[in-house]
Amino acid sequence: MNGVEVYQSKFEFKGTTADSIITILLFRLMIVLAMPATTEMEKKERQRDMDALKKWIDNALYINKAFGGVIKPDYTAAQVQYLLEGTRFALSDASKRNLLEALKTMRLISVKYSTPSSVGGRFPDFSKEALISILLAYVCISVSYSPHITNTREEGMLLRLYEAMDKNVKKYLEDGRSKASTYQPSPEGHWSKNFAALSIHRRKDWAVTVKGFDRFVSGTLRAPQRRKHQKMPLVPFKAMVQC
Numbered sequence: 154m155n156g157v158e159v160y161q162s163k164f165e166f167k168g169t170t171a172d173s174i175i176t177i178l179l180f181r182l183m184i185v186l187a188m189p190a191t192t193e194m195e196k197k198e199r200q201r202d203m204d205a206l207k208k209w210i211d212n213a214l215y216i217n218k219a220f221g222g223v224i225k226p227d228y229t230a231a232q233v234q235y236l237l238e239g240t241r242f243a244l245s246d247a248s249k250r251n252l253l254e255a256l257k258t259m260r261l262i263s264v265k266y267s268t269p270s271s272v273g274g275r276f277p278d279f280s281k282e283a284l285i286s287i288l289l290a291y292v293c294i295s296v297s298y299s300p301h302i303t304n305t306r307e308e309g310m311l312l313r314l315y316e317a318m319d320k321n322v323k324k325y326l327e328d329g330r331s332k333a334s335t336y337q338p339s340p341e342g343h344w345s346k347n348f349a350a351l352s353i354h355r356r357k358d359w360a361v362t363v364k365g366f367d368r369f370v371s372g373t374l375r376a377p378q379r380r381k382h383q384k385m386p387l388v389p390f391k392a393m394v395q396c
Contacts (some may be wrong), residue, residue: 159209168217178213179229180238183205207242231256235293253294259284260291260310261340262353264360266321271364272349285321288314309337347354 158173159181185206188199191193231252232317234244262268266282291311316322344353 160205160224161209164212166217167215169213169214174230178210178233181234203242207237207244209243211248213253214244214365216251231287231290231293235296238296249294252290255285256290256294258309258346259287260314261344261355262351262360262362264358265339266314268366269360269362271362272351282321284314285319288322289389313337313339 158169159177183200186200187197188202189194190199207344210230210233225289225326234249234252261270263389266284268281268283278297280290291314295308295311314322339358341354341355341357343355345351346353352365
């Protein structure tokens with residue numbers, strides 16, 4: 154099924170699911186790069202597969218209106234963008250802009266590294282410091298041959314998150330040097346994310362988020378080992394406040 158999805162001549166839907174990106178994007182790229190290219194036929198086959206993959210990635214990173222303008226992070230798309238940048242298979246400007254806006258939104262709703270529990274899905278743990286695991290995405294997105302896509306402000310996002318003395322950060326970035334760039338201050342203001350019924354208020358280094366729900370919050374899981382939690386109503390409430 155996944156292989157068929159990549160080779161569609163015309164995509165039925167814009168965008169794709171996070172699970173499809175996780176299972177297709179990086180592994181399919183590795184497969185194509187490992188294909189033999191000795192004979193002319195092999196070169197044409199690898200060219201065909203890379204063209205199809207590039208087309209699929211650009212469609213996958215399209216903002217699906219059904220989700221109200223959100224890319225669920227999978228932690229690989231920005232790295233693939235970096236790998237393909239400067240080649241004839243470089244991602245489209247629209248894909249790069251969407252990735253950049255997704256990373257901006259992640260840094261906006263997070264207090265430094267931690268996201269509100271109300272948007273944590275089935276792992277609502279404020280202490281997980283989710284942004285540390287995508288630091289490399291902020292590195293990769295700041296490297297682009299499209300000057301109107303990135304600038305020193307995007308470099309500032311990375312420098313703000315890069316804390317050399319933080320033991321968890323050091324696991325990802327052991328060494329780094331900045332040239333003529335300064336880290337950005339913490340975002341301040343008020344934002345409303347309609348797709349998530351989420352309101353964000355930030356001042357200096359603190360943030361308050363209000364997450365709206367209907368009467369119950371529930372979800373489904375396909376993983377057999379987690380099916381005991383398949384239907385999980387949390388509480389009958391209207392909103393959750395996370396500081």
